[in-house]
Amino acid sequence: MTPAAIRIDDLLFRWRPDAAPAVCLRGLQVDAGKSLFLHGPSGAGKSTLLNLLGGVLLPERGRIEVLGQVLGDLPAARRDAFRADHLGFIFQQFNLLPWLSALENVLLPCRFSRRRAQRAGDPVAEARRLLAALDLAAPVHDAPAAELSVGQQQRVAAARALIGRPEIVIADEPTSALDAARQDAFIDLLLAEAKAVASTVVFVSHDQRLAAHFDASFALAGELPA
Ligand SMILES: Nc1ncnc2c1ncn2[C@@H]1O[C@H](COP(=O)(O)OP(=O)(O)OP(=O)(O)O)[C@@H](O)[C@H]1O
Ligand SMILES: [Mg+2]
Numbered sequence: 271m272t273p274a275a276i277r278i279d280d281l282l283f284r285w286r287p288d289a290a291p292a293v294c295l296r297g298l299q300v301d302a303g304k305s306l307f308l309h310g311p312s313g314a315g316k317s318t319l320l321n322l323l324g325g326v327l328l329p330e331r332g333r334i335e336v337l338g339q340v341l342g343d344l345p346a347a348r349r350d351a352f353r354a355d356h357l358g359f360i361f362q363q364f365n366l367l368p369w370l371s372a373l374e375n376v377l378l379p380c381r382f383s384r385r386r387a388q389r390a391g392d393p394v395a396e397a398r399r400l401l402a403a404l405d406l407a408a409p410v411h412d413a414p415a416a417e418l419s420v421g422q423q424q425r426v427a428a429a430r431a432l433i434g435r436p437e438i439v440i441a442d443e444p445t446s447a448l449d450a451a452r453q454d455a456f457i458d459l460l461l462a463e464a465k466a467v468a469s470t471v472v473f474v475s476h477d478q479r480l481a482a483h484f485d486a487s488f489a490l491a492g493e494l495p496a
């Protein structure tokens with residue numbers, strides 16, 4: 271049996287005690303090395319669920335197990351270290367540091383995680399390899415992130431998520447839509463790089479057209495009654 275990379279049971283999260291649940295789901299499992307497409311309308315709780323998977327937020331009820339570790343069992347500092355070591359995040363707004371170059375942004379996880387740095391081998395060479403694999407030419411590697419197009423920023427964010435071979439790569443689709451052909455090409459590059467190192471991928475989008483790229487999909491229904 272393939273071990274589960276992510277296992278969620280009976281999850282409930284509210285932003286405030288009097289608010290409707292932002293995420294409420296009975297169960298979800300993602301097997302190691304597989305890709306999951308997570309979809310649902312705006313406000314359905316997709317980004318909230320990704321923050322729960324990263325241990326940035328903790329659920330009011332339920333259990334989230336990542337790589338066999340129950341996140342709620344770890345104190346906050348250990349959760350941060352666990353996230354830095356094992357999870358690569360592509361944020362919805364990318365969260366690149368604008369004054370750093372593309373290359374320096376890709377190298378950031380190696381500064382926060384010794385494990386990621388070791389697994390990258392020669393981090394600078396690996397960062398350049400990933401940027402090139404994601405179709406970014408050498409001059410772009412040294413440009414400040416602030417000067418990149420949205421599509422280029424997305425690929426820099428992907429290279430940053432992939433460096434050091436984290437077991438899980440989590441991607442929150444940017445709201446500012448790229449054209450369909452570019453988005454398809456981006457997903458194919460991301461999945462190819464993840465597959466080459468057997469990483470598990472969770473990719474979020476409201477665009478169900480993209481589901482065909484992934485091994486499985488899961489729908490978040492949206493706001494539920496309190
Ligand atoms: N920081 C926050 N504080 C309070 N409520 C929040 C916060 N972030 C999100 N919410 C609420 O939680 C719900 C789910 O939001 P979330 O951002 O997870 O949706 P989403 O599915 O990612 O939407 P989108 O497709 O627009 O990115 C929404 O009702 C939103 O208003
Ligand atoms: Mg979102």
